[in-house]
Amino acid sequence: MSVTPLQALPLDQLRQRSSTKWRTYGDDVLPLFVAETDFAPAPAITAALSRAVALGDTGYTPPDPGIAAAYSGFARRRFGWEIDPARVRTTCDVMMGVVEILRRVTEPGDRVIVTTPVYPPFFECIPEAGAVVERVPLRDTGTAWELDLVGIEAAFAAGARAILLCNPHNPTGTVHSRETLAALADLAARFGAVVISDEIHAPLTHRDVTFTPFLDASPVAARVGYAVVSASKAFNLAGLKCALMVTAVDETSAVVRALPAEVEWRTGLFGAIAAVAAFSPESDEWLDAQLAALDANRALLAELLAANLPAARYRIPDAGFLAWVDLSELGWGDNPAVKVLRDARVALHLGPLFGEEGRGHVRINFGCSPEVLREAVERIAQISR
Incomplete structure (x- = not known):
């Protein structure tokens, strides 16, 4: 069409x-x-924010602004991914979500893999969480970039405790295949490591490519992974401050649920209002x-x-x-x-x-x-x- x-x-x-x-x-x-x-x-976002301003709806973000259900519907429509809204929690932005999760799944001094070249704040948020950056560059095949699974395996074997994945990848725009993500999950599981997947660019996957959410790549990925997502890149909402932390099994959900209430309080009300509108079918x-x-x-x-x-x-x-x-x-x-x-x-x-x-x-x-x-x-x- x-x-x-x-x-x-x-x-x-x-x-x-x-x-x-x-x-x-x-x-x-x-x-x-x-x-x-x-x-x-998007017109739905303009309408929602305009109504909020007209009402003076500028207070604290409520416990359930509707964003978990909205994103669940969006993920189903756009990615064929079934999310339990009860396994979604919000925060200020994607990097804040990453830091808070890293603080719970790593110990001070633990190494966290990044696949360079990669979004510059990755190099800052890992030390902010008390961990150490370990670089495993993407492989250049001559026609594309891909995860260096051999290099990642070696880093896990040497003691790296987590990998901070960019999926889709910034800056190359690479969308990792389901097979690659499943293989990464298997490696993490073998070495007792976790995968935190920054999926902020996922809604902007082009029609000739299929995006696979990490948590949906395989049952193993669901067990070892956390996803942090936002409407901010696809809908140009970075200044409104709202991101979602998504999990798929009881063990990882418990980690996110145990985060301090302040982590969720950092969600901007306008960010939540705009994200609900962005993730609605209307947009x-x-x-x-x-x-x-x-x-x-x-x-x-x-x-x-x-x-x-x-x-x-x-x-x-x-x-x-x-x-x-x-x-x-x-x-x-x-x-x-x-x-x-x-x-x-x-x-x-x-x-x-x-x-x-x-x-x-x-x-x-x-x-x-x-x-x-x-x-x-x-x-x-x-x-x-």
């Missing part, structure tokens, strides 16, 4: 926003760095339209780079609105985003922040209009000549 792509808002309107994307740099810079998108909110059409726009843009970026920056290396991502691009051959050093910002006035995310594997790379946010994406690449091409 054909879906009409969502249209990004015009730049003059976007520049009136007060978020990080639009207040970090001046109006001469095209901001394609932080993970914020340029679309108007499915909007999400599909956004995915159509992002699908077009991920292909457009490949065309633009091939035409204007043929030395750039880019693989079309399976999910999301973030592109991982290797600019090493341009000779712009380990951190090419610095030159791009200075000389082209385009802000990209700094590759080395994602780990050693990010040297020579940039991350590009293509959750914008085709016109902005085109101008950004053309500006970068100008400084390469």
Whole structure:
């Protein structure tokens, strides 16, 4: 079925926003760095928040704002995943949920695996929980990235107690297969380790790929895993502060239930209200339209780079609105985003922040209009000549 792509808002309107994307740099810079998108909110979200403001509904978040049931329905519709709403608990954001779970499943000094290049806050939230980062880089097959199960097995065998999984992966946009996730679960079970799966980008999996929630990958995965999810990336709600911690069996559910009440009190009321609206069937059409726009843009970026920056290396991502691009051959050093910002006035995310594997790379946010994406690449091409 054909879906009409969502249209990004015009730049003059976007520049009136007060978020990080639009207040970090001046109006001469095209901001394609932080993970914020340029679309108007889903109508159901706008209506729900507008009603809350009109009512003065700005107090404390209630014990059951309806988000567990809403996400359960969303997961069933979008992923074919059956969730027991009683096994869902909320908190402020995904990284806070990760830290709180890590504090309960690791001891101070325990090693936690991350699969680099990976979302930079992973390197901060693990020490915040008292653990130590252990890097096991993704395997580059030449055509895709995948988990290095041999390397992960070695790390578990050497004593790593957990793995912090990015599924779908940021920055590469990789969606791990059910078979890979099941194999990871088997390794964790063998060594008595746990898997914490950050699935914030899952709603943005593109139509030609199937997303498998880690907890649904196998019965073993359900036993060893925790998932932390949010509407914030797919629906551009990061400032409203709401995430969900999801479990699948009694043992892991007990761990999350035992978290202090304050962990749940940190959930923003507007975040909960917006998330209920986002995960409702009423927002499915909007999400599909956004995915159509992002699908077009991920292909457009490949065309633009091939035409204007043929030395750039880019693989079309399976999910999301973030592109991982290797600019090493341009000779712009380990951190090419610095030159791009200075000389082209385009802000990209700094590759080395994602780990050693990010040297020579940039991350590009293509959750914008085709016109902005085109101008950004053309500006970068100008400084390469």
